[in-house]
Amino acid sequence: MKSKKTNQILDKIKRLKKERRAVILAHNYQTSDVQDIADFTGDSLELSRKAAETKAKVIVFCGVNFMAETASILSPDKKVIIPDNQAGCTLADMITADKLKTLKSRHPEAVVVSYVNTTAEVKAESDICCTSSNSIQVVNSIPRDKEIIFVPDKNLCRFTQEETSRKLICWQGWCSTPHTNISAEDIKKSKQAHPDAKVMVHPECNPEVIDLADEVVSTSGMLRFAKRSKATEFIVGTEIGMLYSLKKANPKKEFYPANDKAICPTMKLITLEKVYQALKDLVYIVKVEESIRQRAKKAIDRMLEVS
Numbered sequence: 001m002k003s004k005k006t007n008q009i010l011d012k013i014k015r016l017k018k019e020r021r022a023v024i025l026a027h028n029y030q031t032s033d034v035q036d037i038a039d040f041t042g043d044s045l046e047l048s049r050k051a052a053e054t055k056a057k058v059i060v061f062c063g064v065n066f067m068a069e070t071a072s073i074l075s076p077d078k079k080v081i082i083p084d085n086q087a088g089c090t091l092a093d094m095i096t097a098d099k100l101k102t103l104k105s106r107h108p109e110a111v112v113v114s115y116v117n118t119t120a121e122v123k124a125e126s127d128i129c130c131t132s133s134n135s136i137q138v139v140n141s142i143p144r145d146k147e148i149i150f151v152p153d154k155n156l157c158r159f160t161q162e163e164t165s166r167k168l169i170c171w172q173g174w175c176s177t178p179h180t181n182i183s184a185e186d187i188k189k190s191k192q193a194h195p196d197a198k199v200m201v202h203p204e205c206n207p208e209v210i211d212l213a214d215e216v217v218s219t220s221g222m223l224r225f226a227k228r229s230k231a232t233e234f235i236v237g238t239e240i241g242m243l244y245s246l247k248k249a250n251p252k253k254e255f256y257p258a259n260d261k262a263i264c265p266t267m268k269l270i271t272l273e274k275v276y277q278a279l280k281d282l283v284y285i286v287k288v289e290e291s292i293r294q295r296a297k298k299a300i301d302r303m304l305e306v307s
């Protein structure tokens with residue numbers, strides 16, 4: 001049962017959303033309140049695609065900055081706003097365009113693959129983007145005689161390297177929370193408590209965690225796996241917000257966090273109150289400078305062509 005105050009905010013958001021002709025997009029790691037008020041929930045790429053398709057004038061992006069930037073890259077004519085402009089991503093911050101340029105100067109013939117968890121400036125310096133669900137396809141689309149630089153996540157790089165049998169030049173970045181907080185010990189303990197459960201983890205997790213998993217899948221891959229699997233119990237190795245999305249889509253199945261402290265603090269900065277303020281004052285606007293946008297879009301478009 002929601003409090004009177006929450007119901008009042010929800011009513012105000014719904015009214016303003018109509019007035020502004022806005023759409024609310026929420027990442028699967030957002031709180032349940034924010035996921036429930038959203039028109040669409042999904043992973044960063046699914047949401048950016050929704051942003052590009054929508055006829056809405058205003059897009060309220062409940063996620064972190066690089067995701068809102070990607071939406072703005074794909075939808076330059078729409079107003080993209082993020083309810084808290086401090087919602088960054090520690091992984092995206094681990095590489096800058098200048099650092100990538102330095103690495104490229106050492107490997108001038110290399111193709112640069114960048115995970116979507118990067119800033120627009122880094123995407124603009126890249127040849128092709130990837131997500132955790134298509135990194136294997138993206139790398140396989142590159143001729144075998146080409147060197148490949150892969151940024152910024154070292155665990156996704158290692159996983160892609162193993163799955164494609166390609167030698168990649170891996171940037172040594174990582175998601176400081178929540179993915180690297182999940183340990184092999186967490187998985188073993190969860191398995192003891194729920195011996196019939198299938199273990200699904202995100203490829204950003206540490207290698208020893210990946211080795212214990214039944215499925216190594218992206219956020220959208222987890223939803224697909226849980227739906228099609230005959231199993232009724234799952235141990236989930238990613239940010240705990242995902243459990244709400246999984247349970248909502250599969251009410252008869254059970255989902256357990258591999259580690260209930262696997263929380264992305266910046267994802268949780270966005271609240272219903274901030275969504276309301278964002279719609280009321282149209283803050284904070286995310287806009288990518290045009291020359292960067294065009295170059296970054298090329299890298300995203302290339303990925304969409306191959307996946």
Ligand code: SF4
Nearest residue numbers: 089090091175177264
């Ligand atoms: Fe970035 Fe990790 Fe948070 Fe995802 S979970 S937004 S990779 S810090």
